[in-house]
Amino acid sequence: MSEIPFKNPGWAGNTGEFDLTEEQVRGDDLVGKRPVDGGHPSGAASYPYMVADRNPDATLFEGPYRERFEKILSRYPDKQAALLPTLGLAQEIRGHVSPESMDRVAELLELSPAYVRGVATFYTMYNKQAVGRHLIQVCTNVSCNLCGADEVLEAFLRYNDVEPGETTEDGNFTVIEAECLAACGFPTCVQINSRYYENVTPTDVPGIIEALRSGKAGER
Amino acid sequence: MAYPYVSDREVRVLSRYFGDPMARRVDTYVERGGYQAAKKAFEMGPDAVIEEVKSSGLRGRGGAGFPTGVKWSFMPKEPTRPHYLLCNADESEPGTFKDRELIRWDPHQLIEGVLIGAFAIRAKQAYIYCRGEFFETTQVLARALEDAYAKGYVGKNIQGSGVDIDITVHLGGGAYICGEETALMNSLEGRRGTPRVKPPFPAAVGAFGMPTTINNVETLAAVPHIVNNGGAWYRQWGTEKSSGTKLFCVSGHVNKPGNYELPLGFPLMDLINDVCGGVRDGNKLKAVIPGGSSVPILTAAECDCALSYEGVQEAGSMLGCASVIVMDETADIVKQVRRMVQFYAHESCGQCTPCREGTAWMTRILRRIEDGRGAEEDLDTLVEMSRQMTGTTICVLSDSAGAPVVSSINKFKDEYLALIRRGERVGVA
Numbered sequence: 114m115s116e117i118p119f120k121n122p123g124w125a126g127n128t129g130e131f132d133l134t135e136e137q138v139r140g141d142d143l144v145g146k147r148p149v150d151g152g153h154p155s156g157a158a159s160y161p162y163m164v165a166d167r168n169p170d171a172t173l174f175e176g177p178y179r180e181r182f183e184k185i186l187s188r189y190p191d192k193q194a195a196l197l198p199t200l201g202l203a204q205e206i207r208g209h210v211s212p213e214s215m216d217r218v219a220e221l222l223e224l225s226p227a228y229v230r231g232v233a234t235f236y237t238m239y240n241k242q243a244v245g246r247h248l249i250q251v252c253t254n255v256s257c258n259l260c261g262a263d264e265v266l267e268a269f270l271r272y273n274d275v276e277p278g279e280t281t282e283d284g285n286f287t288v289i290e291a292e293c294l295a296a297c298g299f300p301t302c303v304q305i306n307s308r309y310y311e312n313v314t315p316t317d318v319p320g321i322i323e324a325l326r327s328g329k330a331g332e333r
Numbered sequence: 334m335a336y337p338y339v340s341d342r343e344v345r346v347l348s349r350y351f352g353d354p355m356a357r358r359v360d361t362y363v364e365r366g367g368y369q370a371a372k373k374a375f376e377m378g379p380d381a382v383i384e385e386v387k388s389s390g391l392r393g394r395g396g397a398g399f400p401t402g403v404k405w406s407f408m409p410k411e412p413t414r415p416h417y418l419l420c421n422a423d424e425s426e427p428g429t430f431k432d433r434e435l436i437r438w439d440p441h442q443l444i445e446g447v448l449i450g451a452f453a454i455r456a457k458q459a460y461i462y463c464r465g466e467f468f469e470t471t472q473v474l475a476r477a478l479e480d481a482y483a484k485g486y487v488g489k490n491i492q493g494s495g496v497d498i499d500i501t502v503h504l505g506g507g508a509y510i511c512g513e514e515t516a517l518m519n520s521l522e523g524r525r526g527t528p529r530v531k532p533p534f535p536a537a538v539g540a541f542g543m544p545t546t547i548n549n550v551e552t553l554a555a556v557p558h559i560v561n562n563g564g565a566w567y568r569q570w571g572t573e574k575s576s577g578t579k580l581f582c583v584s585g586h587v588n589k590p591g592n593y594e595l596p597l598g599f600p601l602m603d604l605i606n607d608v609c610g611g612v613r614d615g616n617k618l619k620a621v622i623p624g625g626s627s628v629p630i631l632t633a634a635e636c637d638c639a640l641s642y643e644g645v646q647e648a649g650s651m652l653g654c655a656s657v658i659v660m661d662e663t664a665d666i667v668k669q670v671r672r673m674v675q676f677y678a679h680e681s682c683g684q685c686t687p688c689r690e691g692t693a694w695m696t697r698i699l700r701r702i703e704d705g706r707g708a709e710e711d712l713d714t715l716v717e718m719s720r721q722m723t724g725t726t727i728c729v730l731s732d733s734a735g736a737p738v739v740s741s742i743n744k745f746k747d748e749y750l751a752l753i754r755r756g757e758r759v760g761v762a
C-alpha cells in the first residue's frame with residue numbers, strides 16, 4: 114500500500130496545509146456543551162453522546178435524564194416514536210442496552226418487552242453487551258478500503274492485542290469493523306465513542322490510543 | 334487554504350461557507366441574508382413556492398433524482414390531517430459524505446430549507462432524521478435549531494408571519510436501510526427500519542399514517558436559494574434535464590478528495606484530473622463508480638462522460654448521489670466488489686428472501702473467488718443471482734447489491750478469471 118498522500122483537516126487534527134484549527138473544523142464550541150436535560154426540546158432526541166464515563170448499574174431516567182425523556186416524548190404524536198431516542202438515552206447512561214434496560218423502556222413507553230427487543234436488536238448502535246470505555250469503530254468500506262482501511266483496523270487490533278469485538282483486559286477499548294461512516298473523502302474514518310477521527314493511518318494508531326488512555330483526547 | 338481543497342471551477346452555492354466556522358451562528362447567517370427566503374416563501378404561499386421549485390428543475394439529491402416540485406405537488410392541498418416533512422439525513426451510501434458537510438458547516442441553510450419545504454407541503458411538523466453515528470454533526474444542528482427557535486425563526490408565528498412550523502432533530506440507531514424512505518418512516522415511528530410496500534405512497538399514507546414528503550438534505554438546502562433567486566436563476570447551471578449545481582463527493586485514489594460543488598453536466602475526467610488534482614502517485618486510472626456503491630462501475634475508457642443524470646446513464650451507470658469513487662491501477666476490483674456486497678448483506682433488512690439470501694450467498698461466493706478457490710461457473714451463478722434479485726423485492730437494496738457485481742464481471746472479467754485460474758490477484762503490489 115502506498116502512503117496516503119493527503120492530509121485533510123479531518124477531525125483528527127491533521128490540519129497540515131490548511132489554516133483552520135481542529136476546533137474550528139469540528140465546531141467544538143457547539144459540540145459537547147449541551148445540557149444533560151436535553152436543552153431545547155427540538156434537539157432533545159438528538160443525543161446521546163456515547164460517553165466513556167458511564168455506569169452499568171445506574172438508575173435509568175432520573176433527574177435531568179427524566180426531563181430529557183419528557184422533552185423527547187413531547188415531540189412525537191405517540192409514545193412508540195420515542196423508542197429509538199429512549200434506547201439511546203439508556204445506552205448513554207449505562208453504556209449498553211441490557212434486556213433489563215429494554216424492559217424498563219418498554220414499561221415506560223407502554224410497549225411489550227418482546228417488541229422492544231425486536232426493535233433494539235435490529236439496529237447496530239445499541240450495544241447488546243457491555244463494551245469498553247472507548248468503542249473504536251473502523252470503517253473498512255470501499256472508499257476507506259481503497260486507501261488502506263484494513264491495515265488501520267489491523268493496527269488497532271494488534272496494538273490492543275484483541276480480536277474484533279473483544280474488549281481489552283483493562284476495560285478500556287473494544288475494536289470493531291464498521292460500515293461507511295459518511296466521511297469517505299477523509300479515509301480512513303474511525304469513530305471512537307461519539308467522535309470521528311479522520312485520515313487515520315496505521316502510524317496514527319498508537320498516538321490515538323495513548324491519548325485516549327491518558328484522557329488527553331477529550332471526553333465524549 | 335480554508336477548506337479541504339477548493340477549486341476555481343466550482344460554483345459554490347450550497348457549499349459557499351464550508352470552512353467558515355462563523356457560518357454556524359444564527360447571527361452570521363441572518364447578516365448574510367439568511368431566513369429571508371423563508372419569509373418570502375410565507376408571503377408567496379405554498380402553491381407559488383411549489384411552482385418556483387418546479388420551474389427550477391431541482392431534482393432530489395438522495396439518489397433517485399425525482400423532481401422535487403412535482404413530489405411536493407402530490408401532497409393534499411386541503412389538509413384535513415397533519416402533514417409531515419421528513420428530511421433524510423441518514424446518509425450511509427458508501428462513497429457519500431455531503432450531507433454531513435452541509436449540516437456541520439451550514440446548519441441554518443438546511444433549517445431554512447426545511448421550513449420552506451414544510452410550508453410548501455402544508456406541514457406543521459418536520460423531522461430531520463440523522464443517522465445515529467452523527468453525534469457531533471447533530472449537536473451542531475441541534476444547537477443551530479435551538480438558536481433559530483430563540484430568535485423566532487422556527488416555532489410559532491415565525492417572523493410575525495402567522496406561520497407555525499416545528500422542527501425536531503431525530504437520531505437513528507445505525508442501519509443503512511433507514512435511508513430508504515418508507516424504512517425511515519417506520520424507524521421514526523419506533524419500529525424496525527423495514528421498507529414498506531408501495532403503494533400506498535408516502536404522500537397518501539406516510540409517517541404516522543399521515544401524508545408525508547421525504548427529501549434529502551442537499552435537496553432542501555438548495556431550496557432557499559431557489560426561492561430567493563428564482564427557478565430561472567438556478568437553471569443557469571446544468572443541463573435541461575439536470576439543472577443547477579451538485580455536490581460531488583470524490584473519494585478513493587485521487588490527490589485531492591473531498592466535496593466539490595459543480596454545475597451538473599461537468600465532465601467526469603475534468604473532475605478527476607483538474608478539480609481533484611489527478612490520480613494519486615501519477616498512477617493510471619482503472620475504474621470509477623460515479624454514484625455510490627449502488628451503481629454500476631465504469632471502466633477508465635467509459636469515464637469520458639458528463640456528470641448529469643442523463644450523461645452518466647448514457648455511459649452505462651447512474652449518477653445516484655454523485656459519490657465518485659476513483660480507483661487506480663493498484664485497486665483490487667474483486668476485493669472491493671466483495672466488500673460492497675458484504676455491506677449489502679449486513680444491511681439487508683431481511684424481509685425479502687432474494688435479498689436476504691442473495692446478498693449473503695454472493696458475499697460467500699466472492700470470498701471464495703478472492704481466496705483462489707473459485708470456479709468459472711461462479712461468475713455465471715453471480716450474474717444469474719443478481720438477475721433473480723432484481724425487481725423481485727420490496728425495495729431496491731437488492732437490485733443495488735447486484736449492480737457492482739454484474740458490471741464488474743462484465744468489465745473486469747480478467748481479474749476474476751486470474752484469481753480463479755491461478756489464485757492470483759491483479760493489481761495488488
Ligand SMILES: Cc1cc2nc3c(=O)[nH]c(=O)nc-3n(C[C@H](O)[C@H](O)[C@H](O)COP(=O)(O)O)c2cc1C
Nearest residue numbers: 393394395421423424425512513514548549552730
Ligand atoms: C436502500 C436505500 C437507501 C437510501 N439511502 C438514502 C440516504 O441515506 N439518504 C437519502 O437522502 N436518500 C436515501 N435513499 C433515497 C430515499 O429513499 C429517497 O428517495 C430520498 O430521500 C428522497 O429525497 P429526494 O427526493 O430529495 O432525493 C435511499 C434509498 C434506498 C432504496
Ligand code: SF4
Nearest residue numbers: 682684685688726728
Ligand atoms: S430488498 Fe432487502 S432491504 Fe429491501 S425490503 Fe427487501 S430484504 Fe429489506
Ligand code: FES
Nearest residue numbers: 252257293294297
Ligand atoms: S467508506 Fe469509510 S467513511 Fe465511507
